Amino acid sequence: MSTRGYGGSTVVSGGTGELVVMWVGFPLLGAGLGIALTAASGWLADLPWVPWQRWFELLARLPAERAYPGGAGVTALAGLVFAYLGVRERLTVTVGRGEVRLHRDGHGRDIARAAVAGVFLDGKALVLLDADGGELARERSDLDHGKLRSAFTGQGWPWRERDPHEAAYRRWVEGLPGLPVGAEAVLRARQRALDSGRGGEARELRGELARLGVVVRDEQKRQHWRLVPRHAGGDGEGRGDAR
Structure with missing residues (x-):
């Protein structure tokens, strides 16, 4: 490391x-x-x-x-x-004053400092949040937590010792209310992907949920979700998928 x-x-x-x-x-x-x-x-x-x-x-x-x-x-x-x-699968994190580059599998992704309201570690995942509480990035790795913290704080980024939205997560149970329209179906599909070990598909479906205003985290193949604050109380909240 x-x-x-x-x-x-x-x-x-x-x-x-x-x-x-x-x-x-x-x-x-x-x-x-x-x-x-x-x-x-x-x-x-x-x-x-x-x-x-x-x-x-x-x-x-x-x-x-x-x-x-x-x-x-x-x-x-x-x-x-x-x-x-x-x-x-190795992750390389390059932190500058104005942007961070997350590089894995030959592909790099740049995120501007101005778009980031918080950086923290969720288990082995490095998470970057925007000002609305949505996730700009969630990257799992075995990188040293202390070195990641020092890299971000040394460059003046808003490091958080824990997820500021941790209390907002709810365990996903099929049929419970509160999700935007369409999210229930995506969570069902994502649960099947997690259960069968299709990590790539689960990551893609995480992106679909983000577009619906839902942030999801996994704990031993169990999904926990929260709404991005700007979506909370919106037109879609409380309506489940039609069956």
């Missing part, structure tokens, strides 16, 4: 050490696991409940000089795949 200055900005990222762990550690760990599995392949091939039995049967039949490189190579390759996915 690193923090560094760059052109008057402060950059918080996982640092070089994290990249070394991913690109070197994951493949080495995979290779070691492959060697162990190859050594136990004869025993594993006899267990009917073990997956990939044909692979273990093949390893058990091969001579050791071919079985061990093959077993280690496949799992090392799996380690490289995990490293690639991990690198894509």
Whole structure:
């Protein structure tokens, strides 16, 4: 985990050490696991409940000089795949006086300081709020909380130690009143996405809810919601979806 200055900005990222762990550690760990599995392949091939039995049967039949490189190579390759996915998911936060850049998976997003009324951490998520209480960004990461706090406060951003709207959240239970028209259907779809592990779809549906004036946070696949204050008491409040 690193923090560094760059052109008057402060950059918080996982640092070089994290990249070394991913690109070197994951493949080495995979290779070691492959060697162990190859050594136990004869025993594993006899267990009917073990997956990939044909692979273990093949390893058990091969001579050791071919079985061990093959077993280690496949799992090392799996380690490289995990490293690639991990690198894509790394978040880099570049905080300047006038804007912050949130960079992940080859894409950067800039948010102007003038649009931000509060910055805080919600568990592992970095959250930026606008003046109306809506979320400008919610990005999960393993970045050091203290370094994120120092980066934002050092650049004069309005850091909050907790969510100022925390008391406004309600757990979503299907059919309860209070949601704008259309939000109930989106929450149902999003719950299905959460339950089946479709994180990308859940993020997209979070955006749909934001357009309806609903902020959502998750606690162990349970959705909690609140209305953006400018929508509270509006024409859509209290009307559920037509069934």
